[in-house]
Amino acid sequence: MTRISPLEPPYAPEIQAEFDRVMRGAPPLMLFRVIASNPRAWEKFRSGSLLDRGPLSLRQREIVIDRTCALNGCEYEWGVHVAIFAQAARLTEPEIRATVRDGANAECWSAAEQALIAAVDALHLRATLSDDEFSKLASHYDEAQIFEIILLCGFYRTVSYLANGLRLPLEEKAARFPR
Structure with missing residues (x-):
């Protein structure tokens, strides 16, 4: 409860x-x-929310959100997003699983998506991007998209804190972390 x-x-x-x-x-x-x-x-x-569309595609947005929630061990929010948005974002089962179990170099990701996931991982681990990580991100995403990526990471880290810290029960129709 x-x-x-x-x-x-x-x-x-x-x-x-x-x-x-x-x-x-x-x-x-x-x-x-x-x-x-x-x-x-x-x-x-x-x-302060980022519940609107923003400058990222739905797919890019969901990769950022799913990866952020997975890194924070937030099955609640990860599961809600996978259940509601994964199909529309055209995320495959291997990609959904990779948001939880694999790194940025997983074969299922494009080069742009690998840069995106590497940035999410860096922000989670160090709260910053190295020059190389930023350069790779900037080679695929414009400034508005980079702002959105960073903001989404922070916002969904907060959502993860709320869901985990308050012990929200998993939503009935939400996906579950792959085992």
């Missing part, structure tokens, strides 16, 4: 409107219900 109780329906109209916007009519995730139980946390989460 989660360490902080989630909001229970019926939700206040403004909260319901936000849930509807983010979830596109599906029931709200436990993560959102728990964060929304604290008005300040919910406001900060929404205002």
Whole structure:
């Protein structure tokens, strides 16, 4: 059970409107219900979030998110993203597995995706990019995309902290880490 109780329906109209916007009519995730139980946390989460499309393709975005969550041991958020977005992002089973079990040099990734994963790994391990890592990233992604990559890594590290630290139960329809 989660360490902080989630909001229970019926939700206040403004909260319901936000849930509807983010979830596109599906029931709200436990993560959102728990964060929304604290008005300040919910406001900060929404205002600082990266829940819009941004300059990365869906595939690039999901690789960053899935890898970040996997590195943080956050099966909750990894599983939600794989279940909801992997097919639309055209991630194959070997690629999904590689976000958890393999490094940037896995054969399933293109050169651009290898640079992307290497950057995610570096940011996770050292909170910085070496000149070589940045150069490889910049050879495939423009400045707006590089900002988005770094922001996504930080945002989903925070999401991982929330999901792990609050012991959110895995969503019923979410994917599970490959064993």
